[in-house]
Amino acid sequence: MKEAELDNRDRLKEKDEIEELKNRIFSGEHEDPNAEFERYILQQAAQELAAVEAEPIDSDSDMDDNHYSPPPPEPENNSVDASESAQIITKIKKVKKDKDNSEKKTDEKKIPTEKEALFAYKLDWGAIDNGLMEKKIRPWINKKIIEYIGEPEPTLVDFICSKVLAGSQPQVILEDVQMVLDEEAEVFIVKMWRLLIYEVEAKKLGLVK
Structure with a gap:
């Protein structure tokens, strides 16, 4: 019962965080809020997957050194694998770099219109x-x-x-x-x-x- 309550609390917290993120992204400061929100969700998925893959497998202290735990199951086809995670992160970094360069150009030189x-x-x-x-x-x-x-x-x-x-x-x-x-x-x-x-x-x- 206690574990179910904790799970429910985590889900509510995650929902609140996503709602807060949506409000911030759709507040008007981003030119394409839908793309920005999608990028954030993909990035979060990539980070979570990387954390799961890097997590060590618990071993039983009573077992001898020759025992090993079986490898984790392969991710399903519709999940994000490690290479896709790297591609997503690289794409996000490139978008950010291009945006920074564009803002730098706009700030440095204002092109007259008259x-x-x-x-x-x-x-x-x-x-x-x-x-x-x-x-x-x-x-x-x-x-x-x-x-x-x-x-x-x-x-x-x-x-x-x-x-x-x-x-x-x-x-x-x-x-x-x-x-x-x-x-x-x-x-x-x-x-x-x-x-x-x-x-x-x-x-x-x-x-x-």
């Missing part, structure tokens, strides 16, 4: 090389030009990329593309400059290779 502030931003031009241009900048420019004009314009894309690589100021590039893009020119350059700032800062922080 045209004047964007155009006045001091870009690290040394970080804008052919690698960054071909991987991040050129594909974006090409996509936007197709959206604005309705068809690919490789000559115009090459021209804009060359101006950026040469370190031209945004107002100069804006005036150059004004005749082609008309009223869309300013919106395009503002968005492109935000992209440039974002990619340069990400590269300096090591988030982009």
Whole structure:
């Protein structure tokens, strides 16, 4: 009877802890509370399994040294094995690291949204090389030009990329593309400059290779 009461008390305690955890996670501080709650439950399961596997097997003091206890039964197929536990923990650590890096980038550099502030931003031009241009900048420019004009314009894309690589100021590039893009020119350059700032800062922080 006493053991049953203890078990019941443990279950109630665990239920209270889970409810408290849910309230904390779903309070609004996490972008994806459902994923955060799932990660916590998986992590707890992995920790409990590791603790069970590491627990020594009790031996009878009256038995001789040649006696050994049988190994514990294999876990069922639907349980988390040791390798899965390691994968879960590794994944959680990676998610946390990526989140920390993202928060560090956001805190360190706030990217302006207004045209004047964007155009006045001091870009690290040394970080804008052919690698960054071909991987991040050129594909974006090409996509936007197709959206604005309705068809690919490789000559115009090459021209804009060359101006950026040469370190031209945004107002100069804006005036150059004004005749082609008309009223869309300013919106395009503002968005492109935000992209440039974002990619340069990400590269300096090591988030982009």
